[in-house]
Amino acid sequence: MPVAPNSSGLPKRKVNRGAWTTQEDRKLAQVIEVHGPRRWKAVAAKTGLNRCGKSCRLRWLNYLRPNIKRGDISVQEEDLILRLHKLLGNRWSLIAGRLPGRTDNEIKNYWNSHLSKKIKHKQHRGGRSTHMQQDSALCTDGATMGRGCAAQREANGMTNCVNFTQDDSTGKDPMNLEWMSRFLEMDESWLDFL
DNA sequence: AATTTGCCCAACCGCAGACTC
């Protein structure tokens, strides 16, 4: 396929796509080490890999970033994901922020491949006796969940008990899982009260 | 052994909000 010319009449540089190679990873890590993980367009340019900024950012956040845990989501983590999803809906980045070393992409994938099925299965078997199941049903259906679901909670003031800001989800000062579990238990009793 | 099916996960896409000039 011919490369479309840009406004200057020169052919557009072909953007590299697809899986990252170890050489590309190394180069990206080197550039980020020097310039930091920001100004992604500039980072992408400095790597000389013909990758777009978005692609570099994603690769860094989901794979190259230090302290990333991969695979083997523990029972405790799974429980936490379920509870947080119940509270926040498809706000994967916020959920990931409460699970040190986990990425939003990983949690989203884990939810879509494991937990959503688990919940469906449970509902099918055991009816919908708990509010958890009810809430999951509300929040498991593609476009209707996510921002909308969490936004509704916010509108109801339900997430105001804890300040889920972007800053504290960066992993600098991750809350431990026990603390979060305790908070979620509190939140569940509060939901019962409603 | 070859083919089909289903699952997992990395990566891309489109959008919205934040930021900069």
Added chain:
DNA sequence: GGAGTCTGCGGTTGGGCAAAT
């Protein structure tokens, strides 16, 4: 204040692999 650009997010896709047929 408005236009253009950048960043971050959630949804979706497609390749690779293993299990099933």
